[in-house]
Structure formats: C-alpha cells, structure tokens
Amino acid sequence: MKILIVEDDLSSRKFLYKFMSNYGDCDITVDGMEGLDAYLMALDEGEHYDLICLDIMMPKVDGVKVLKTIREMEKQRGIEGERKVKIIMTTALNDVDLVKNSFDSGCEVYANKPIDIKKLENVMEKLNFKKKI
Numbered sequence: 001m002k003i004l005i006v007e008d009d010l011s012s013r014k015f016l017y018k019f020m021s022n023y024g025d026c027d028i029t030v031d032g033m034e035g036l037d038a039y040l041m042a043l044d045e046g047e048h049y050d051l052i053c054l055d056i057m058m059p060k061v062d063g064v065k066v067l068k069t070i071r072e073m074e075k076q077r078g079i080e081g082e083r084k085v086k087i088i089m090t091t092a093l094n095d096v097d098l099v100k101n102s103f104d105s106g107c108e109v110y111a112n113k114p115i116d117i118k119k120l121e122n123v124m125e126k127l128n129f130k131k132k133i
Contacts, residue, residue, distance in 0.1 A: 001025070001129060002047060006035030006066065007055045012090070012113060016053050019117065022131045023124060024050065032061030039070055039085075043077070049085050051129065054107075056091040056098065063089060064101060071106040086127050090115065 001024030007013040008030050020026050027049075029035045035054065042048050052070070056063035067087055074084050089102045092113040099110050109123050124131075 001050045001132075002042070003027070004029065004035065004038055004042075004049045004052045006032065006038075006052060006058070006063070007090070008058045009055070012055065012115075015115065016090075019120060020051075020053065023129050024132065032058045032063060032066040035066050036061065036069055040073070043073070048079075051086045051088065051127070053088050053090060056089055056093065056102070063091070064098070064105060067102065067105045067107055086129075088123065 003020045003024045003026045005013060005016045005020060005026055005028045007016060007028070013028055013030070017026050017028060027038055029038050035052070039049060039052070054063045054066055067089065070085065070087070074080070087107045088109045088111055089107045090111045090113055091098070094112065102110055108127060111120065111123065
C-alpha cells in the first residue's frame, strides 16, 4: 500500500509517519502544493496512492482545496469508485462547517488532533487497510 502524508506540523508528521508505516510505504510532504505535486507525479507514473492523510490548515494551499483538486483530477482521468484514493482529513480546528465541507468535497474520514491511536486503528480497519506483517 502507498500512503501520502500532507502535514505542515513536524510532530503530527512524525506521528502519522510512524503510525502509517505499519500499513504501507509512506511519502511525506509539508504543504498543500507539495502534496498535489506528489499526488500528480504518482498518477503520472502509474503508482497511485491508496491513502492520503491531509491536514486542513497548511501554508500555500489548504487541505480542503487540495481535496477538491484531487477529486477533480480523478474525475478528469475517469478514476471512480473504489479506484479513488481514500482521504483522511486531520485538523486541530473544531468547526462543524469545515467538517461538512470536507465530507461534501469527498473525504472518507475526519480526524481531530491530537489523533487518538485507537480511533485511527478503527478508521484503518473500516477503510479495509491491514497492517503489514
């Protein structure tokens, strides 16, 4: 499994990398623009991501814009249903409108920071991602 972590906060990046490495190979970017570049490069190379962990509050391009752009790119390339990348949005904000907007834009899961390990394990199970052996 191939995972992209798009997170500007160092401690959150380290946490997600350590956790997600149990499930697959992880790439890390530090802002929305880098995240979009990594996503596009993977698509162009035929090695798409299975999962993206996407922070909402980031410099350059925020997570919601990244999410909308990814979903638009998938639409343009005919990537539908189960072939679409799964996206977990993360944030320290507690904003109901932001949560609704994220789901309306196509995220699968919304996780508040600090991220609870047990809840994240349950999310991975719900998304049918298994730990590497």
